[in-house]
Amino acid sequence: MKKFAKQVIFYSALLGIWTVLAKLRIWPPYLFPPPWGVGHALWDGFADHSFWIGIAVTMKRMLIGYSLSVVLGMILGLAVSSNKFLEETLGGLLVSLQSLPSICWIPLAVLWFGLTEKAILFVVLMGSLLSVTIAMEDGRKQMPKIYGMAGRNLGASGFRLFWSVLLPASLPFIVNGMKQGWAFAWRSLIQAEMIFLGLGLGQLLMMGRDLSDMSQVIAVMILIVILGYMVDGLIFRTMERRLQEKYGLTPA
Amino acid sequence: MSANPQNAYPSAVPVGRRTGVRANVFQGKPASSVTTFPSHPIAEVVVPKVALDAISLSYKATSGERLLALDNISLEVKPGEFLCIVGPSGCGKSTLLHLIAGLNPQTSGKVLVDGAPVSGPGTDRILIFQELGLFPWLTVGGNVEFGMKMKNVGKAEREERVQYYLRLVHLSKFRDSYIHQLSGGMRQRVALARALATDPDVLLMDEPFAALDAQTRDLLHDELERLWSETGRTIIFVTHNVREAVRLGDRVVLMTFRPGRVKQEFSVNLPRPRQMEQADVARTAGDVLDCLRDEINKSLEAEYADEKIR
Numbered sequence: 047m048k049k050f051a052k053q054v055i056f057y058s059a060l061l062g063i064w065t066v067l068a069k070l071r072i073w074p075p076y077l078f079p080p081p082w083g084v085g086h087a088l089w090d091g092f093a094d095h096s097f098w099i100g101i102a103v104t105m106k107r108m109l110i111g112y113s114l115s116v117v118l119g120m121i122l123g124l125a126v127s128s129n130k131f132l133e134e135t136l137g138g139l140l141v142s143l144q145s146l147p148s149i150c151w152i153p154l155a156v157l158w159f160g161l162t163e164k165a166i167l168f169v170v171l172m173g174s175l176l177s178v179t180i181a182m183e184d185g186r187k188q189m190p191k192i193y194g195m196a197g198r199n200l201g202a203s204g205f206r207l208f209w210s211v212l213l214p215a216s217l218p219f220i221v222n223g224m225k226q227g228w229a230f231a232w233r234s235l236i237q238a239e240m241i242f243l244g245l246g247l248g249q250l251l252m253m254g255r256d257l258s259d260m261s262q263v264i265a266v267m268i269l270i271v272i273l274g275y276m277v278d279g280l281i282f283r284t285m286e287r288r289l290q291e292k293y294g295l296t297p298a
Numbered sequence: 299m300s301a302n303p304q305n306a307y308p309s310a311v312p313v314g315r316r317t318g319v320r321a322n323v324f325q326g327k328p329a330s331s332v333t334t335f336p337s338h339p340i341a342e343v344v345v346p347k348v349a350l351d352a353i354s355l356s357y358k359a360t361s362g363e364r365l366l367a368l369d370n371i372s373l374e375v376k377p378g379e380f381l382c383i384v385g386p387s388g389c390g391k392s393t394l395l396h397l398i399a400g401l402n403p404q405t406s407g408k409v410l411v412d413g414a415p416v417s418g419p420g421t422d423r424i425l426i427f428q429e430l431g432l433f434p435w436l437t438v439g440g441n442v443e444f445g446m447k448m449k450n451v452g453k454a455e456r457e458e459r460v461q462y463y464l465r466l467v468h469l470s471k472f473r474d475s476y477i478h479q480l481s482g483g484m485r486q487r488v489a490l491a492r493a494l495a496t497d498p499d500v501l502l503m504d505e506p507f508a509a510l511d512a513q514t515r516d517l518l519h520d521e522l523e524r525l526w527s528e529t530g531r532t533i534i535f536v537t538h539n540v541r542e543a544v545r546l547g548d549r550v551v552l553m554t555f556r557p558g559r560v561k562q563e564f565s566v567n568l569p570r571p572r573q574m575e576q577a578d579v580a581r582t583a584g585d586v587l588d589c590l591r592d593e594i595n596k597s598l599e600a601e602y603a604d605e606k607i608r
């Protein structure tokens with residue numbers, strides 16, 4: 047509760063400074079809108095449904111793109127972690143590819159798929175696939191060996207061993223990487239939407255720029271932060287904490 | 299439900315034919331109503347349930363050299379026998395059980411079950427790990443059910459057997475709890491139920507009661523002894539507690555420290571059921587302990603030596 051009080055004070059102060067600066071009119075309002083201007087933009091955006099649609103379109107792309115990267119990343123991670131040859135070759139390539147900002151995939155995506163939904167999903171996939179793959183690989187290495195042995199001892203083997211033992215056993219170790227993958231996917235998607243302009247929050251941001259509507263730009267930025275934080279901070283972190291407690295990784 | 303009548307052989311094979319000196323120290327009369335085996339030999343040869351034939355195993359140590367963990371171990375376990383293995387920590391007891399369970403390939407030698415060599419895990423031999431290895435993502439019921447699922451046992455039968463085994467270990471009320479919600483003794487019992495539910499011929503137990511308080515341990519000793527005498531299963535029980543070994547075993551095998559070898563075997567012919575505190579159990583344990591002392595000292599010295607290096 048003490049932490050909450052500090053946060054209330056901090057954000058109030060931030061709003062206060064913002065208000066004072068806006069009131070002083072150092073910069074023109076169309077470049078530096080006051081808090082209530084941004085409030086209006088938020089209200090209007092939700093009232094005319096454009097923000098709702100933007101959120102829905104963006105979240106749908108996230109879910110599809112991210113799910114794809116989780117499935118593919120798990121397969122890749124599993125392959126890399128269970129084969130020495132793949133680990134030394136493909137594993138190294140994947141790590142080096144991680145240094146490529148996901149926005150670099152956009153030209154390639156456009157040439158392959160044109161300005162389509164597929165191209166956007168491709169960029170999201172490439173943005174998060176690598177971190178999911180690496181998380182999966184790490185997770186399998188960190189996972190206590192006892193679970194795999196207990197599974198085999200009780201008669202599990204092959205795919206069933208993977209699905210009913212190795213995968214659930216490595217969950218607390220891959221959830222962090224999954225979280226990172228989500229964050230990368232989120233950034234890649236917003237970037238891609240700003241260029242492809244197919245609805246979505248990224249397009250709303252660019253629309254604000256085209257209309258020279260700074261209030262809308264800031265309103266959409268706030269939306270992006272809140273949505274991103276909600277998923278990361280609420281969903282993933284809760285999941286992580288629950289898993290750690292359940293798996294006895296923290297003194298509960 | 300899980301009685302294996304073919305396991306209830308009258309035993310005959312004298313112990314320790316191959317290795318070690320047989321020290322038949324104790325002549326207490328067995329209570330034949332509980333014990334499956336009369337202590338006097340009958341001239342009939344029985345195929346051992348589990349036989350180790352000149353097993354050696356070496357690990358690659360971190361320094362690169364090889365550590366000989368098990369050295370030329372030969373051992374026969376009769377069907378329905380309760381065999382205890384004792385030795386100081388680090389002498390290779392866990393390694394030996396993993397090997398019998400087929401989780402760890404030996405460097406040389408053979409493991410035979412019912413006279414046939416085995417080379418991988420099999421649900422006829424279930425190991426209760428020293429660390430238990432219960433699955434935290436499953437409930438108690440889910441853990442007990444796991445092995446049966448892997449054997450494709452039908453849903454109705456699984457249900458029935460989960461109920462049966464949870465009742466057996468007095469955990470019916472905790473069927474839907476998760477492992478992290480249970481106490482140490484309860485977890486131990488879940489592991490026991492999970493192992494029994496797959497209906498193995500051979501139960502391998504790795505220091506299962508080491509971390510429990512004396513009261514819980516005594517209770518589980520009684521339950522295990524009852525279970526064993528009712529079902530006629532073969533049990534190989536590893537412990538570093540000599541008194542526990544004498545309390546439970548038909549036979550106690552002593553292991554040496556680095557490399558792990560069979561040092562000596564003792565038949566325990568005290569009547570069942572026994573108690574840890576019983577005078578004759580204590581006396582027997584004392585004799586075993588005398589024989590083990592050198593190995594314990596070696597183990598301690600090695601530990602201190604390891605410490606100095608660090």
Ligand SMILES: Nc1ncnc2c1ncn2[C@@H]1O[C@H](COP(=O)(O)OP(=O)(O)O)[C@@H](O)[C@H]1O
Binds near residue numbers: 387
């Ligand atoms: N996976 C492993 N790799 C290398 N050395 C091991 C491994 N497992 C066990 N050891 C070593 O083998 C010896 C026997 O270990 P273990 O079977 O666990 O002994 P115990 O169960 O009797 O305490 C010990 O010295 C231990 O350090």
Ligand SMILES: [Mg+2]
Binds near residue numbers: 391392393428504505
């Ligand atoms: Mg051990």
